[in-house]
Amino acid sequence: xxxxxxxxxxxxxxxxxxxxxxxxxxxxxxxxxxxxxxxxxxxxxxxxxxxxxxxxxxxxxxxxxxxxxxxxxxxxxxxxxxxxxxxxxxxxxxxxxxxxxxxxxxxxxxxxxxxxxxxxxxxxxxxxxxxxxxxxxxxxxxxxxxxxxxxxxxxxxxxxxxxxxxxxxxxxxxxxxxxxxxxxxxxxxxxxxxxxxxxxxxxxxxxxxxxxxxxxxxxxxxxxxxxxxxxxxxxxxxxxxxxxxxxxxxxxxxxxxxxxxxxxxxxxxxxxxxxxxxxxxxxxxxxxxxxxxxxxxxxxxxxxxxxxxxxxxxxxxxxxxxxxxxxxxxxxxxxxxxxxxxxxxxxxxxxxxxxxxxxxxxxxxxxxxxxxxxxxxxxxxxxxxxxxxxxx
Amino acid sequence: xxxxxxxxxxxxxxxxxxxxxxxxxxxxxxxxxxxxxxxxxxxxxxxxxxxxxxxxxxxxxxxxxxxxxxxxxxxxxxxxxxxxxxxxxxxxxxxxxxxxxxxxxxxxxxxxxxxxxxxxxxxxxxxxxxxxxxxxxxxxxxxxxxxxxxxxxxxxxxxxxxxxxxxxxxxxxxxxxxxxxxxxxxxxxxxxxxxxxxxxxxxxxxxxxxxxxxxxxxxxxxxxxxxxxxxxxxxxxxxxxxxxxxxxxxxxx
Numbered sequence: 001x002x003x004x005x006x007x008x009x010x011x012x013x014x015x016x017x018x019x020x021x022x023x024x025x026x027x028x029x030x031x032x033x034x035x036x037x038x039x040x041x042x043x044x045x046x047x048x049x050x051x052x053x054x055x056x057x058x059x060x061x062x063x064x065x066x067x068x069x070x071x072x073x074x075x076x077x078x079x080x081x082x083x084x085x086x087x088x089x090x091x092x093x094x095x096x097x098x099x100x101x102x103x104x105x106x107x108x109x110x111x112x113x114x115x116x117x118x119x120x121x122x123x124x125x126x127x128x129x130x131x132x133x134x135x136x137x138x139x140x141x142x143x144x145x146x147x148x149x150x151x152x153x154x155x156x157x158x159x160x161x162x163x164x165x166x167x168x169x170x171x172x173x174x175x176x177x178x179x180x181x182x183x184x185x186x187x188x189x190x191x192x193x194x195x196x197x198x199x200x201x202x203x204x205x206x207x208x209x210x211x212x213x214x215x216x217x218x219x220x221x222x223x224x225x226x227x228x229x230x231x232x233x234x235x236x237x238x239x240x241x242x243x244x245x246x247x248x249x250x251x252x253x254x255x256x257x258x259x260x261x262x263x264x265x266x267x268x269x270x271x272x273x274x275x276x277x278x279x280x281x282x283x284x285x286x287x288x289x290x291x292x293x294x295x296x297x298x299x300x301x302x303x304x305x306x307x308x309x310x311x312x313x314x315x316x317x318x319x320x321x322x323x324x325x326x327x328x329x330x331x332x333x334x335x336x337x338x339x340x341x342x343x344x345x346x347x348x349x350x351x352x353x354x355x356x357x358x359x360x361x362x363x364x365x366x367x368x369x370x371x372x373x374x375x376x377x378x379x380x381x382x383x384x385x386x387x388x389x390x391x392x
Numbered sequence: 393x394x395x396x397x398x399x400x401x402x403x404x405x406x407x408x409x410x411x412x413x414x415x416x417x418x419x420x421x422x423x424x425x426x427x428x429x430x431x432x433x434x435x436x437x438x439x440x441x442x443x444x445x446x447x448x449x450x451x452x453x454x455x456x457x458x459x460x461x462x463x464x465x466x467x468x469x470x471x472x473x474x475x476x477x478x479x480x481x482x483x484x485x486x487x488x489x490x491x492x493x494x495x496x497x498x499x500x501x502x503x504x505x506x507x508x509x510x511x512x513x514x515x516x517x518x519x520x521x522x523x524x525x526x527x528x529x530x531x532x533x534x535x536x537x538x539x540x541x542x543x544x545x546x547x548x549x550x551x552x553x554x555x556x557x558x559x560x561x562x563x564x565x566x567x568x569x570x571x572x573x574x575x576x577x578x579x580x581x582x583x584x585x586x587x588x589x590x591x592x593x594x595x596x597x598x599x600x601x602x603x604x605x606x607x608x609x610x611x612x613x614x615x616x617x618x619x620x621x622x623x624x625x626x627x628x629x630x631x632x633x634x635x636x637x638x639x640x641x642x643x644x645x
Contacts (some may be wrong), residue, residue, distance in 0.1 A: 002578055035631030132452075133450035133451075133452040133453065133455070134450070134452040134453055134454065135452050136452075136453060137450075137453065137455070138448055138449070139448055139449065139450040139451075142447065145447070145448075146448060149444075149626070150626065152623075152626060153629070153630060156627060156630055156631075160636065203640065204467075206624075206625050206629060206632075209632065209637070209640050210628060211629065212639065212640050213637070213639040213640065216639050233478075235474070235478070236474040236475055236476075236477040236479075236481070237470075237474045237477075239477070239478060239481060239565075240474075240477060241640055244641070245639060245640070262488070264487050265481055265482070265485050266477075266479075266481045266482050267476035267482070269475075269478075270536070271534075272536045272539035272540055273535075273536070273539075275539050276535075276539050281497070284495075285494055298540065298543060301543060301546045301547060301550055302539070302542055302543055302546055304550070305546040305549060305550055312513035317625065319617075319625070321445075321614045321617050321618060321619035321621075324617065326550065328554070329550040329551065329553065329554035330546075330553075330554075336617060337617040337618070337620045337621035337624065338621055338623065338624035341621075341624030341625070341627065342623070342624070343639060344631075344639065351637065352636045353631070353637070356626070356627055356630070356631050356636060359627065360623050360624065360627040361487050363528075363623055363627075364619070364620065364623055365621060367623070383544045386397045388584045
C-alpha cells in the first residue's frame with residue numbers, strides 16, 4: 001500500500017483547523033491550538049513514514065546492485081563476453097562451464113529485457129541454486145584427489161593382503177638405515193651415548209611419527225648393548241610418546257632396568273632455544289652417534305655441524321626439501337624424503353608394512369606414466385588431461 | 393544453544409570424567425588393552441576420517457567451518473595440557489640434577505632461576521607488561537638472534553667440506569656451486585666476462601646460467617623428492633589410520 005504523502009495529510013487537516021478557528025470562544029482557541037499541534041504531528045509522522053518506507057524500498061535494490069560488477073551496465077548489444085566472465089567469477093567456487101552460462105544469458109534475454117543489469121540479475125538468480133557451494137557437501141573439483149586416494153588405498157590393501165598370504169617382497173638396501181647398527185655399535189665401543197633428535201614438530205606430523213618409529217629400533221640396539229640413549233624433545237607430546245616407545249624396546253629386549261626416563265626429556269618449544277639446549281648436550285656429553293630424523297628447519301645445519309665437530313657418526317632423514325642439502329653436506333648418511341617413511345617397513349620387515357611400501361611404489365610408477373602422458377598431451381596442445389589434474 | 397557449543401561442552405565434560413576415572417582406577421586401568429591400544433586407535437581413525445571428509449567439503453559450506461573450529465579448539469586444548477607435562481619434566485629433571493649435585497648442576501640453577509622469574513613476572517603483569525617486555529626484547533630476542541647467526545659460519549664450514557673435489561660427483565657439485573655463487577653477485581659477471589670465448593657470449597652470462605641451474609636442475613630434483621615424499625605421507629597416513637603402523641602407541645605390556 002502506498003503511504004499518504006505529507007502534503008495530502010496537510011490538505012485533509014486544513015479544513016478542520018479552519019472550522020475550529022471560526023469559533024470565538026477561548027475554548028475554541030484552545031481546541032484550535034491542540035488540533036494544530038495534532039495536525040503538525042500527523043504531518044511530521046506522515047513525512048517520516050514516507051521517508052522511511054521509501055528508503056526501505058531502495059535498500060534491497062541498492063544491495064542487489066552492489067553485487068553486480070561495475071562493467072555490467074547499459075544496454076545489451078549481443079556481447080555475451082562481459083556477462084559470461086562476470087557470472088563465472090561470481091560462482092568461481094563451482095566454476096560453471098561457459099556453455100551453461102551462455103544458456104542462462106539467452107534465457108534471460110528471452111524475457112524481453114535489454115538492460116545488462118537486469119539480464120545479469122535474472123541469470124545469476126537462476127544459476128544460484130545450481131552453483132551455490134554453501135549447500136553442497138562435495139567439492140567436485142577435488143574428485144581427482146578422491147580417485148587418486150582410492151587408487152592408492154586399493155594398491156596398499158592389495159599388496160598388504162598379498163604380503164600376508166606369504167608373497168615375497170623385495171626392498172632395496174637403504175644406506176642410512178643399514179648404518180644404524182654400525183652407529184650404535186661404535187658408540188658402545190667408545191663408551192659414549194647415542195643422541196636421537198625426533199625433529200622440531202609435534203606428533204601431528206607424519207615425519208615425527210616416522211622418526212619415533214625408527215627411535216624404537218635404535219632403542220632396541222642401545223638396550224642390547226647397554227648404551228645410554230639421549231632424546232631431547234621440543235614438544236611434550238613427542239617426549240611422552242618417545243618415553244613409551246623406548247620403554248617398550250627396553251622391555252622387549254629384557255633390559256627394563258637400564259631404561260632411564262630422565263634421558264628422554266623436554267627442553268623447550270622455542271626453535272633456537274632448543275638448538276642451544278641440544279648443542280649444549282652435544283658439547284657436554286660428546287655422543288658418538290647422532291640421529292636427526294623428523295622435521296627440521298634452520299636448525300638442521302647448526303645441529304649437524306656441532307655433531308660433526310664433536311666427532312659423532314651422523315644419520316639424518318627428513319622430507320623437508322630445503323634442509324636435505326644441509327644434511328647431505330654435514331652428515332655421514334641421509335635418508336632423502338620417502339626413505340624416511342620406508343624406514344619402518346625396512347627395519348621391521350613386517351609383511352603388512354612391506355605390502356604398504358610396495359603399494360606406494362606401484363602408485364609412484366603410475367604417477368610417472370601420468371607425467372609422461374601429460375607432457376605428450378600438453379606438447380600436442382591438448383590441455384584437458386592437465387586441467388583434470390589441477391586441484392582447487 | 394548452538395549445536396557446536398553443545399557438542400564441545402559435551403566432549404569437554406566427557407574427557408574430564410574419563411580423566412578422573414582413569415586417575416581413580418589407576419594401575420588397574422593402565423593394564424587395560426582397550427584403553428592403551430584400541431581406544432587411541434579408534435579415536436585416531438575417527439579423527440582421520442573426519443579430517444579427510446572435511447577436505448572434500450566445499451569451504452563455503454558451514455559444516456567445513458564447524459569442523460575447522462572444532463579441530464582447532466581441540467588442538468589448542470590438547471597443546472595446553474601437554475605443555476604442563478613438558479614443564480613438569482623440565483623442572484623435575486633439573487631440580488633432581490641440582491639436589492643430587494650431578495655434573496654441570498650449575499646450568500640447572502640458571503635454567504630454574506630463569507624459568508621461575510619469567511613465569512612469575514609473566515603471570516603477574518601479562519605479556520604486555522614492562523618487565524616481561526624487557527626480558528623478551530633485551531634477553532630472549534638477542535639470544536635467539538645469536539643462535540641463528542651461528543648458521544652463517546656453519547654454512548661456510550659445511551660448504552668447505554662438501555665442495556672438496558674428491559669424486560666426480562663432488563667435482564660437478566663444486567662447479568655448479570661456483571657458477572651459482574658467481575651468478576648472485578655483480579663481481580661474478582665482471583669476472584665471467586674475462587673468460588675467453590664463453591665470456592663474450594651474451595646468452596652464456598653467468599647470471600643466466602646460474603638462474604638456469606636453479607630453474608631446471610634444482611627445481612626438477614626438488615619436485616622429484618616432493619613427489620616421493622608426498623606419496624610417503626599419504627601411504628604412512630593410511631597405515632596409521634588402518635592400524636598397520638602402531639609403533640607410536642608405545643608399550644603393549
